[in-house]
Amino acid sequence: MVSRKAHKNLLARLESLQEERGGGFNIDAVAHIVEEAITSALKRTSESETGLRTELEQVSQIINSAKAEIANLKPEDVxxxxxxxxxxxxxxxxxxxxxxxxxxxxxxxxxxxxxxxxxxxxxxxxxxxxxxxxxxxxxxxxxxxxxxxxxxxxxxxxxxxxxxxxxxxxxxxxxxxxxxxxxxxxxxxxxxxxxxxxxxxxxxxxxxxxxxxxxxxxxxxxxx
Amino acid sequence: MAVDTNMRVLIVDDYKTMLRIMRNLLKQLSFENVEEAIDGTAALEKLREFDGDFGLVISDWNMEPMTGIQLLREVRGDDGLKQIPFIMVTAESKSENVIAAKEAGVSNYIVKPFNAETLKSKMESVLGEF
CATH class of the missing domain: 1.20.58 (Methane Monooxygenase Hydroxylase; Chain G, domain 1)
Structure with missing residues (x-):
């Protein structure tokens, strides 16, 4: 998914290109801009996925640590x-x-x-x-x-x-x-x-x- | 008109010590014709056994299987019993309890722990001075 910010940037660049070209589009220039946008979006997705994975791993560690601590408390004895x-x-x-x-x-x-x-x-x-x-x-x-x-x-x-x-x-x-x-x-x-x-x-x-x-x-x- | 202290009084409580306390306090007030029940169900049986010939019911609230408030509703819903004065003596001391009891038709309400003077004054407010 392209973020709202990326979407704005894309529009701005397309508008700027349109002005430069006097209302017309150069298909290569458009393709270049879109390719850049896709690469950027993919990069961001990959970064956020990595971040999410790291966070999930940390949560998992916390849960395991809590489980170990509770097991040490021996709730069965309670x-x-x-x-x-x-x-x-x-x-x-x-x-x-x-x-x-x-x-x-x-x-x-x-x-x-x-x-x-x-x-x-x-x-x-x-x-x-x-x-x-x-x-x-x-x-x-x-x-x-x-x-x-x-x-x-x-x-x-x-x-x-x-x-x-x-x-x-x-x-x-x-x-x-x-x-x-x-x-x-x-x-x-x-x-x-x-x-x-x-x-x-x-x-x-x-x-x-x-x-x-x-x-x-x-x-x-x-x-x- | 003087209160007939020979009237039959039913005391209802699931704590046998409280029944004993109440019986002794009533004795001191010259009420010696006392019947006991350990919950609302037993109390209803006792009331019907004597065809409702009771001058007063003094009941705890928190009992099983039938609570004091349920007993009160049963008594007030029975044509043969509904005229019997009913005093609730209970540790349930929240205003919602008092309101619920009053809405169910309680004659008076005593909160535990209570003293002999409180019991006497509440009985007098229901039965008249003795």
Whole structure:
């Protein structure tokens, strides 16, 4: 393909030749100009092809180098050892807090019974304290939900690592497919605010993202 | 008119500790006629088992297989149940959740973690003072 610049040059030279010849063309002169243009165009194509080849070679080297580096990181170990271990640790945390919370709750319930036997002011004081203990035990629900979110994130990482292993074929087994389960497509029930039910399941929010009880009260009041 | 604290209350949560906490808090507020369910499906069965004879439903949102918002929609879509006050108690604390719950017909909304005073005041706003 003749570039736009070469095309302009060609036209300019032909116009100049036309002026020189008083409107006529010398076929040899035209042939010479065209030949020059073709040679120049071929030269440019050859140069750009060489440049492209060099660039492709460099890209190929970068890819090979990245593959080697990722292989050294042993993504298979991340998938087979680190991620399951992290997941197990988190499960153990949930289990341990559940057991501890159960024990605290049992103790508080016993204090409640003793308070009932004591009667009078002491019963009320103990009841107030046990109520505080009960509500504080709600931490287990919140931490459990937060940990579930982290486990979900780990599963997501595991899927990505699996895809990376498969894409780069660091194990040498070509064409291996990811064994990680695909994200299940839950039935989406639309709500009036443009969110489906799955999108609304976010779990506990960080303080800067969550709205407070008083904000919720105000929001509900707006409907009334 | 005084609130009948003998009314049957259904608490729904997939965390057994939260069910225990809620039962104890309700007991402190003199509500001792309490039934439990671990998700929306079990809650619906319980509601129908007693022919909708419940004075209040207090439900979590995030449960499987049936979530709290799905339960709320089922309750509001059932002629025998739709009049039952429904309080959502959940860690889902984004405004879109509150709006979705309100649009589905929630009576009140409590965000976790909550304290006993909040539970009492929201129950009173739904049922009347007790």
């Amino acid at each position: 998938k087979s050892d680190y991620l399951p271990a992290a997941s197990d640790e988190l499960d153990a945390i949930v289990e341990a807090t559940e057991v501890a919370t159960d024990e605290i709750m049992s103790a508080a319930e016993k204090i409640d019974i003793i308070g009932g036997e004591l009667g009078g002011d002491n019963e009320d004081k103990l009841a107030d304290l046990t109520v505080q203990i009960y509500t504080a035990c709600g931490f287990q629900d919140i931490t459990g939900q937060r940990i579930t979110k982290v486990v979900g994130a780990l599963k997501n990482i595991e899927t990505r690592v699996d895809e990376l292993i498969s894409a780069l074929d660091t194990s040498g087994k070509k064409g291996r497919k990811s064994k990680a389960p695909k994200k299940t497509q839950k039935k989406k029930a639309a709500t009036g605010v443009g969110h489906n039910d799955d999108e609304l399941l976010q779990g506990p929010q960080n303080k800067d993202q969550a709205i407070k009880q008083e904000d919720i009260d105000a929001l509900l009041a707006d409907f009334d």
